[in-house]
Amino acid sequence: MVENYEGNGNNPSSNGRKAPMLGHHEGSKGAKIRLTEEQLRLWFIKYDTNRDGNLTRAELTEAFSRLGSFWGGYRAMQALLHADANDDGCIDEDEMEELVRYANKRKYALA
Ligand SMILES: [Ca+2]
Ligand SMILES: [Ca+2]
Numbered sequence: 202m203v204e205n206y207e208g209n210g211n212n213p214s215s216n217g218r219k220a221p222m223l224g225h226h227e228g229s230k231g232a233k234i235r236l237t238e239e240q241l242r243l244w245f246i247k248y249d250t251n252r253d254g255n256l257t258r259a260e261l262t263e264a265f266s267r268l269g270s271f272w273g274g275y276r277a278m279q280a281l282l283h284a285d286a287n288d289d290g291c292i293d294e295d296e297m298e299e300l301v302r303y304a305n306k307r308k309y310a311l312a
Contacts, residue, residue, distance in 0.1 A: 233310035236268075241301045241309065244268070245292075256292040256300070268309045280304065 236244065248264035249256050256264070258277050265280070266273030284292055284299035292300050 235308065235310045236305075238301050238305050241304050242297060245297065245300060245304075254294055256297075258290060261292065261300075265304075268304075270309075276307075 245256055245261075245264050248260050248267070250260055250263070258274075258281060261277035261280055262273045264273075265276035270276045280300055280303050281290065281292070283303045284296045286296050286299070287293075
């Protein structure tokens, strides 16, 4: 007979906060903070460097690179493929939501 050790649902850690401390030994980047969709939106808006309301591929590349992506240019291209609905090569305000959703799925975090 094999006993089922997961039989009871009581989690002994549920009454005390058992904070997972992973930060110090996880690479050299330290703790990361996940960005919310709203923060991502503000982030991308910040990288609309010429303030024309559109994020070009160059601006997206910079934004993704600063998010810690080693492949900012590649990410920018992928983001455009996902979010550039009218295929004009940049993200306008209407397409921003989809861009944010795409970026959020990649789980970007500030180092
Ligand atoms: Ca722009
Ligand atoms: Ca577009």
